[in-house]
Amino acid sequence: MIKSKFFWIGAILLATTPLLLIDVTKHALSWKTEVHDEMIYAVQNTYNFTVQQKADILDRILESNKTLMAAMCIKSFISIIFFVLSLYFFRLFAKTEKTNFMKPLITCIALVVCFVLVKVLLLPKLYQDEKVKFVELQHDEDNLNNLYHTNFNGKVVYVDFWGTTCGPCLEEFRNFTKPLKDKYKLKNDIAYLYVSQGNRYLWKQQIERYNIEGTHLFLNNNQYDKLYKQSIRNNKAVVFMPRYLIIDKHGKIVETRAPQPSNVDSISTILNKYLAAN
Template structure:
């Protein structure tokens, strides 16, 4: 055990820096998807939207851009301050001891590992979004049909296959999903299931960042692909994100390639038809 306040002050400062860098890298990935990617999608995928709706989406993108660039700048500044402070306290510690550099270096590395592990565990375990629930899949009931029958009996289910860094998926959440849910807010016989793949660490963060209420399930690539093909009713279909499916109250897939929330009129027609059966 190293008994020096200078060492521990310096070690803690240095150990926090990787957490800042994790955040900065996360913000940069988010900028690539939520700013650059969404602008490209707006030009290519959503080119037919009315001008006023496009303007609203652009305003939202610019707000996200300002937020992310501000966060990157702040975290970078904090990292520099921590680095300077850590070096200062380490120098004071080394001047006051004859200890070799190896022991404090290993202790600092151990502290970094503990901090990173703590951040990952905390994020996965405690990041929550009001109105979001997480579906548990039994080992013996992993098929798409089983998941629907065990969790959504008597309900129409709108299923969204998405990815944690999928730009078009996040675009749908930010600008088109809420009006759909508002339209059906007084109905208790419709449910929303979001099946995700990608980065498990980012998954719950994205649910909070994009305010995705409903039922959530995260799967590894193999399980995701299996459920995707079962829901799409096509074993050879290319896995595309986002992809939507409608299931009726009996558990039957009525629309294996349903409309997106951004195709509001068509989607409402599809859902109303099933809800009215």
């Protein structure tokens, strides 16, 4: 056991540096989707946004740009300071302690690995929100029947097929999902199911980042394709994201091409129709 305080200060600073760099990378990816890509979608008017919708989106883009750029700069600067300070304390350790080089090196590597594993694997599992529920399909299931009757019986369900790096999917989450849900927050007979594919680690990060309340299902590519095609009743369909469905109160898929949340008038009309039905 290495007892030098200089070594442990240096080792902790060094182990913290990659955690900051991971955050910088995440901020850079967020900047690409939340600023760069969304600016393109807004300018191209992909979904025929109204003037007010486009103005609101641009306001959020500018705010995201300012926040993300500040976070990247600050954390990059801190990571450099931590790395330089770690070298300084390692130098003090080397001057005051005569020890084998391999032991401190192995200890540092182990500490760095532990810190990274805790951040990447453990901390996401600690994310809990009573309004967010994670479910799974049984191994041989390729439809939503059992999932509906187990979790949503008697409710209208708005189903969202999305991907963890799908730009249009994330755009809906950022700008339109919450306003739509706010219209129905007093309704007890509506629920939201989000079916995703992509990167499992990034999946929960996106759910947390965009505060996507509802029931969440993550599938590998093959499972996703099968469920998608079975749900829209077209085995030859090309998977397109985002894709929205509506399940009525009897568990039947009644809309296989429902409007997206940004088309608030159309989706509200359809949801109201099925919510009013017995």
